[in-house]
Amino acid sequence: MTKKDEFDLQDFLPYLLNQAAEESSMAFQQVYKGRYGMLRTEWRVLFHLGNYGQMTAKEIGTRAKIHKTKISRAVRKLEQRRFLTRTKDEQDRRVEHLTLTSFGQAAYRDLHSVAQTYDQKLSALFPAAEAKMLRYMLRRLAGSE
Numbered sequence: 814m815t816k817k818d819e820f821d822l823q824d825f826l827p828y829l830l831n832q833a834a835e836e837s838s839m840a841f842q843q844v845y846k847g848r849y850g851m852l853r854t855e856w857r858v859l860f861h862l863g864n865y866g867q868m869t870a871k872e873i874g875t876r877a878k879i880h881k882t883k884i885s886r887a888v889r890k891l892e893q894r895r896f897l898t899r900t901k902d903e904q905d906r907r908v909e910h911l912t913l914t915s916f917g918q919a920a921y922r923d924l925h926s927v928a929q930t931y932d933q934k935l936s937a938l939f940p941a942a943e944a945k946m947l948r949y950m951l952r953r954l955a956g957s958e
Contacts, residue, residue, distance in 0.1 A: 867910050
């Protein structure tokens with residue numbers, strides 16, 4: 814098959830980043846999905862609450878760069894499965910504070926351990942200096958450097 818033009822999709826940085834993200838997250842996805850039946854947004858909500866403690870859905874959405882409807886669905890599912898609780902704010906009844914239940918905290922600790930091990934495994938694919946540089950460059954692209 815011949816190329817139509819000089820643009821190489823396989824070398825297009827956003828495409829490569831997406832491919833790398835999908836490939837690198839597959840094994841970890843099998844863990845959170847297999848053990849807890851979670852989808853990607855659900856484990857991200859769980860991890861934000863585990864990392865930062867009580868938060869609102871809006872705070873999680875802003876920090877994780879996830880659309881509010883996806884956050885809302887994930888929160889509903891996590892609450893239904895007793896991973897988290899919602900508490901209305903006394904000052905503003907439109908705001909709900911999200912907190913992990915003891916079951917949610919246990920799931921977070923379990924997945925946190927797996928995530929650390931998996932992160933070390935991925936990092937080991939590169940010399941230490943390259944892994945450090947890769948993290949730095951990805952944070953820059955994500956706008957957090």
